[in-house]
Amino acid sequence: MSAFEDLKLNKFLHNAIDDLGFETPTPIQSEAFSVVMSGKDMVGIAQTGTGKTLAYMLPILQSMRFSKEPNLRVLVLVPTRELVIQVVEEIEKFAKYMPQRVVGVYGGTNINTQKKALDEGADIIVATPGRFYDLCLSRVIQLKTVRKLVIDEVDVMLDLGFRFQLTNIFELLPERRQNIMFSATMTEDVDVLINDFFINPKKVSVAISGTPLENITQHSYAVPNFYTKVNLLIDLLKDKEVFSKVLVFVSNKRSADRLFEELEEPYGEESCLIHSNKTQNYRIRSINQFDEGKNRIMVATDVMARGLDLDKITHVINFDTPRYPENYMHRIGRTGRAEKEGRSLLFHTEFETPFKDSIEKLMDYSIPKLEIPSNIEVSKRLTPEEQPAIVEINNPHKAAVIETKGASFHEKSEKNSKENQGGSYRAKIEKKYKKPKTRGDKNYNKRNKR
Numbered sequence: 001m002s003a004f005e006d007l008k009l010n011k012f013l014h015n016a017i018d019d020l021g022f023e024t025p026t027p028i029q030s031e032a033f034s035v036v037m038s039g040k041d042m043v044g045i046a047q048t049g050t051g052k053t054l055a056y057m058l059p060i061l062q063s064m065r066f067s068k069e070p071n072l073r074v075l076v077l078v079p080t081r082e083l084v085i086q087v088v089e090e091i092e093k094f095a096k097y098m099p100q101r102v103v104g105v106y107g108g109t110n111i112n113t114q115k116k117a118l119d120e121g122a123d124i125i126v127a128t129p130g131r132f133y134d135l136c137l138s139r140v141i142q143l144k145t146v147r148k149l150v151i152d153e154v155d156v157m158l159d160l161g162f163r164f165q166l167t168n169i170f171e172l173l174p175e176r177r178q179n180i181m182f183s184a185t186m187t188e189d190v191d192v193l194i195n196d197f198f199i200n201p202k203k204v205s206v207a208i209s210g211t212p213l214e215n216i217t218q219h220s221y222a223v224p225n226f227y228t229k230v231n232l233l234i235d236l237l238k239d240k241e242v243f244s245k246v247l248v249f250v251s252n253k254r255s256a257d258r259l260f261e262e263l264e265e266p267y268g269e270e271s272c273l274i275h276s277n278k279t280q281n282y283r284i285r286s287i288n289q290f291d292e293g294k295n296r297i298m299v300a301t302d303v304m305a306r307g308l309d310l311d312k313i314t315h316v317i318n319f320d321t322p323r324y325p326e327n328y329m330h331r332i333g334r335t336g337r338a339e340k341e342g343r344s345l346l347f348h349t350e351f352e353t354p355f356k357d358s359i360e361k362l363m364d365y366s367i368p369k370l371e372i373p374s375n376i377e378v379s380k381r382l383t384p385e386e387q388p389a390i391v392e393i394n395n396p397h398k399a400a401v402i403e404t405k406g407a408s409f410h411e412k413s414e415k416n417s418k419e420n421q422g423g424s425y426r427a428k429i430e431k432k433y434k435k436p437k438t439r440g441d442k443n444y445n446k447r448n449k450r
Helices: 011-020 027-038 052-063 081-094 111-119 129-137 154-159 163-172 188-197 226-236 253-270 280-291 325-332 353-363 396-403 422-433 442-449
Strands: 042-045 074-077 102-105 124-127 148-152 178-183 202-205 216-222 246-249 271-274 297-300 315-318 342-348
Touching: 011 052, 011 081, 027 042, 027 052, 027 202, 042 052, 052 081, 052 148, 052 178, 074 129, 081 102, 081 124, 081 280, 102 111, 102 129, 111 129, 124 129, 129 163, 148 154, 154 163, 154 178, 154 188, 163 188, 178 188, 226 253, 226 342, 253 271, 253 297, 271 280, 315 325, 325 342, 325 353, 342 353
Parallel strands: 042 178, 042 202, 074 124, 074 148, 102 124, 148 178, 216 342, 246 297, 246 315, 271 297, 315 342
Antiparallel strands: none
């Protein structure tokens, strides 16, 4: 594997790389550098945690020249507000000794504040699609000078419903530009986007999305229901030395809130929560406290499974088994980063067993099973989603309502009980009043009057 010195970086980038302590580029960084530098469109397929931000920003910064022009030259689109903040911080580290101006824009904050920041000029904008499109419509941003477009985690953007904004942003940008796309998975939706807007893109793939990371130990538990999962999780988290930094994934916001409430009593000060319904400040505070070690446990939804670079996570616990097997790969990719050992646990109910089978099929790997400790109470309490549906056959109460007529009941009058006769009824009325069938035909009407 080559060193960063072999890439012949300018002295500004070389000094920044040295400050960061990087010596050897990752495979995706090595593969992508020459392609991005060539100016060709590129599609990169790489798992999370492989250094994708540096993979596209290093050649972009290498090719950028100093300019006093206030207009935008590089646009980076990412799916979430948290990822905007993280990418901006990363670019500022790489461009530490360069005069490039980097601005991050995202929803959930005052748009006027962001407009003022953009008025001062920006060479690179990192944005979520929704907020960036809003700024385009308000004519705050001049797009004619954009030369490079980067779309990171495009599969997540499409999952979150940003297709409309992405398509419109593509249409607004100048035709002569370089398109760079990164995705952890290839889907039909991603292929459509590539075919519609990319010109003979070069594909760079360094890992198959279904390949389990070798430095992550995986195990699974068969658990009957949600609250038994809670009991198992609470018991496991008692070992603070082993479970020193734990990311717990659930399938939706409702489950996240429900689980967080259950953890409140045993681990209130040690746990935090993050999902898309939380305010921006709440989410940032939760991430920072977890990353700094102030909180040992973070409960999160799948929207947080990608892009966030959180250090030294010892365990990823899949409290809910994801429906899409690719999401499992993104979840467990939060641990075992930077070639460190990681551990993943998967909880699955009987209903979720087919999802587990799909994960194992994708990875071509059977996740070892563990038995639930004997001290774990099997809860009889069920969530609303787990409770069996009550099917009422021949409901006697409803039958009684139909058969028994109340005191206020009365039959319709003869006038109101007439049925709609449709076309035949209209024909009878026309015949009775001798209305002409053909308007404007004087001879026809004269004959019928005789």
